[in-house]
Amino acid sequence: MTQTPPRTFSHIGLSVPDLDKAVAFYRDVMGFYVIMEPTEIEEDDSAIGAMCNDVFGPGWSRFRIAHLATGDRIGFELFEFPDNYQPEDNLPHRQVGLFHFAIQDPDLEGLLQKILAAGGRQRMPVREYFPGEKPYRMVYVEDPFGIVFELYSHSYELTYSAGAYE
Secondary structure (H helix, E strand, O other): OOOOOOOOEEEOOOOOOOOHHHHHHHHHHOOOEEEEEEEEEEEOOHHHHHHHHHHOOOOEEEEEEEEEEEEOOOEEEEEEOOOOOOOOOOOOOOOOOOOOOEEEEEOOOHHHHHHHHHHEOOOOEEEEEEEOOOEEEEEEOOOOOOEEEEEEEOHHHHHHHOOOOO
Protein backbone atom coordinates (compact mmCIF):
# COMPACT_ATOMS: atom_id res chain seq x y z
CA MET A 1 0.00 0.00 0.00
CA THR A 2 1.38 3.40 -1.00
CA GLN A 3 0.94 6.07 1.62
CA THR A 4 -0.26 9.46 0.38
CA PRO A 5 1.73 12.33 1.89
CA PRO A 6 -0.24 14.68 4.15
CA ARG A 7 -2.17 17.29 2.25
CA THR A 8 -1.93 20.96 3.13
CA PHE A 9 -4.69 23.08 4.62
CA SER A 10 -5.96 25.77 2.23
CA HIS A 11 -8.52 27.94 4.03
CA ILE A 12 -11.46 28.17 6.38
CA GLY A 13 -14.68 30.12 5.77
CA LEU A 14 -16.55 31.94 8.52
CA SER A 15 -19.98 33.56 8.39
CA VAL A 16 -19.92 36.88 10.25
CA PRO A 17 -22.65 39.43 11.06
CA ASP A 18 -20.65 42.49 9.92
CA LEU A 19 -17.97 41.96 7.29
CA ASP A 20 -16.24 45.31 7.70
CA LYS A 21 -15.90 44.91 11.47
CA ALA A 22 -14.74 41.31 11.07
CA VAL A 23 -12.08 42.28 8.51
CA ALA A 24 -10.85 44.99 10.88
CA PHE A 25 -10.70 42.53 13.81
CA TYR A 26 -8.88 39.78 11.94
CA ARG A 27 -6.52 42.30 10.30
CA ASP A 28 -5.78 44.61 13.23
CA VAL A 29 -6.06 42.27 16.23
CA MET A 30 -5.16 38.89 14.77
CA GLY A 31 -2.57 40.26 12.33
CA PHE A 32 -3.92 38.58 9.18
CA TYR A 33 -3.24 40.00 5.72
CA VAL A 34 -6.18 41.26 3.67
CA ILE A 35 -5.76 39.75 0.22
CA MET A 36 -9.19 40.75 -1.16
CA GLU A 37 -11.14 43.68 0.26
CA PRO A 38 -14.85 43.21 1.02
CA THR A 39 -16.70 42.54 -2.22
CA GLU A 40 -20.38 42.03 -3.01
CA ILE A 41 -21.31 38.89 -4.94
CA GLU A 42 -24.73 38.71 -6.59
CA GLU A 43 -26.66 35.76 -7.91
CA ASP A 44 -26.21 35.88 -11.69
CA ASP A 45 -24.93 33.83 -14.63
CA SER A 46 -21.22 34.54 -13.99
CA ALA A 47 -18.76 31.78 -13.07
CA ILE A 48 -18.85 32.81 -9.40
CA GLY A 49 -22.66 32.99 -9.54
CA ALA A 50 -22.85 29.44 -10.92
CA MET A 51 -20.37 28.21 -8.31
CA CYS A 52 -22.43 29.75 -5.52
CA ASN A 53 -25.61 28.19 -6.93
CA ASP A 54 -23.86 24.82 -6.71
CA VAL A 55 -22.98 25.46 -3.05
CA PHE A 56 -25.98 27.40 -1.70
CA GLY A 57 -28.71 26.38 -4.15
CA PRO A 58 -30.72 28.87 -6.18
CA GLY A 59 -32.23 31.90 -4.49
CA TRP A 60 -29.25 32.96 -2.35
CA SER A 61 -29.51 36.46 -3.85
CA ARG A 62 -26.28 38.10 -2.68
CA PHE A 63 -23.57 38.17 -0.02
CA ARG A 64 -20.38 40.03 0.82
CA ILE A 65 -17.01 38.31 1.04
CA ALA A 66 -13.40 39.16 1.94
CA HIS A 67 -10.27 37.04 1.81
CA LEU A 68 -7.47 37.22 4.37
CA ALA A 69 -4.42 35.06 5.03
CA THR A 70 -2.45 34.04 8.09
CA GLY A 71 1.30 34.40 8.37
CA ASP A 72 1.71 30.78 7.27
CA ARG A 73 -0.41 31.32 4.13
CA ILE A 74 -3.65 29.75 5.34
CA GLY A 75 -6.68 31.43 3.82
CA PHE A 76 -9.32 33.03 6.00
CA GLU A 77 -12.55 33.64 4.09
CA LEU A 78 -15.18 35.86 5.71
CA PHE A 79 -18.80 35.89 4.49
CA GLU A 80 -21.62 38.25 5.40
CA PHE A 81 -24.98 36.86 4.31
CA PRO A 82 -28.23 38.86 4.42
CA ASP A 83 -30.51 37.80 7.28
CA ASN A 84 -27.66 36.14 9.16
CA TYR A 85 -28.33 35.14 12.77
CA GLN A 86 -26.45 34.04 15.86
CA PRO A 87 -26.86 30.36 16.80
CA GLU A 88 -28.24 29.49 20.23
CA ASP A 89 -25.07 27.51 20.99
CA ASN A 90 -21.87 29.00 19.59
CA LEU A 91 -19.83 25.96 20.65
CA PRO A 92 -21.88 22.99 19.41
CA HIS A 93 -19.31 20.42 20.51
CA ARG A 94 -21.75 17.51 20.23
CA GLN A 95 -22.97 18.52 16.79
CA VAL A 96 -21.15 16.73 14.01
CA GLY A 97 -19.14 19.24 11.99
CA LEU A 98 -16.77 22.10 12.54
CA PHE A 99 -16.93 23.69 15.98
CA HIS A 100 -13.65 25.60 16.33
CA PHE A 101 -10.29 26.43 14.78
CA ALA A 102 -7.01 27.35 16.43
CA ILE A 103 -4.51 30.17 16.02
CA GLN A 104 -0.93 29.94 17.26
CA ASP A 105 0.99 32.80 18.91
CA PRO A 106 3.97 32.43 21.24
CA ASP A 107 2.65 35.50 23.11
CA LEU A 108 -0.69 33.84 23.82
CA GLU A 109 -1.44 36.10 26.78
CA GLY A 110 -0.65 39.25 24.78
CA LEU A 111 -2.94 38.20 21.94
CA LEU A 112 -5.62 37.25 24.46
CA GLN A 113 -5.52 40.79 25.90
CA LYS A 114 -5.87 42.29 22.40
CA ILE A 115 -8.88 40.06 21.71
CA LEU A 116 -10.52 41.09 24.98
CA ALA A 117 -9.80 44.79 24.34
CA ALA A 118 -11.46 44.45 20.92
CA GLY A 119 -14.68 43.06 22.44
CA GLY A 120 -13.88 39.35 22.39
CA ARG A 121 -14.45 36.98 25.28
CA GLN A 122 -12.28 34.51 27.18
CA ARG A 123 -14.14 31.20 27.66
CA MET A 124 -11.75 29.60 30.15
CA PRO A 125 -8.52 30.27 32.06
CA VAL A 126 -5.25 29.89 30.18
CA ARG A 127 -4.23 26.27 30.76
CA GLU A 128 -0.85 24.55 30.55
CA TYR A 129 -0.69 21.14 28.87
CA PHE A 130 2.27 20.00 30.97
CA PRO A 131 2.40 22.20 34.09
CA GLY A 132 5.91 22.64 35.43
CA GLU A 133 7.40 20.63 32.54
CA LYS A 134 6.80 22.42 29.23
CA PRO A 135 5.48 25.90 28.45
CA TYR A 136 2.66 24.75 26.12
CA ARG A 137 -0.46 26.81 26.81
CA MET A 138 -3.96 27.11 25.37
CA VAL A 139 -7.20 29.01 25.87
CA TYR A 140 -10.60 29.09 24.17
CA VAL A 141 -11.87 32.54 23.21
CA GLU A 142 -14.61 34.18 21.14
CA ASP A 143 -14.15 36.94 18.63
CA PRO A 144 -16.43 40.00 19.04
CA PHE A 145 -19.03 38.21 16.87
CA GLY A 146 -19.29 35.08 19.04
CA ILE A 147 -17.15 32.79 16.86
CA VAL A 148 -15.25 30.40 19.10
CA PHE A 149 -11.60 29.61 18.49
CA GLU A 150 -8.60 28.39 20.40
CA LEU A 151 -5.23 30.03 20.98
CA TYR A 152 -2.12 27.85 21.19
CA SER A 153 1.29 29.02 22.39
CA HIS A 154 3.15 26.35 20.41
CA SER A 155 2.63 24.41 17.20
CA TYR A 156 0.07 21.67 16.96
CA GLU A 157 2.76 19.17 15.94
CA LEU A 158 5.04 20.07 18.84
CA THR A 159 2.20 19.96 21.36
CA TYR A 160 0.86 16.55 20.30
CA SER A 161 3.78 14.72 18.71
CA ALA A 162 5.56 11.73 20.23
CA GLY A 163 8.11 13.04 22.65
CA ALA A 164 5.97 16.02 23.56
CA TYR A 165 4.67 13.97 26.48
CA GLU A 166 8.06 12.88 27.84
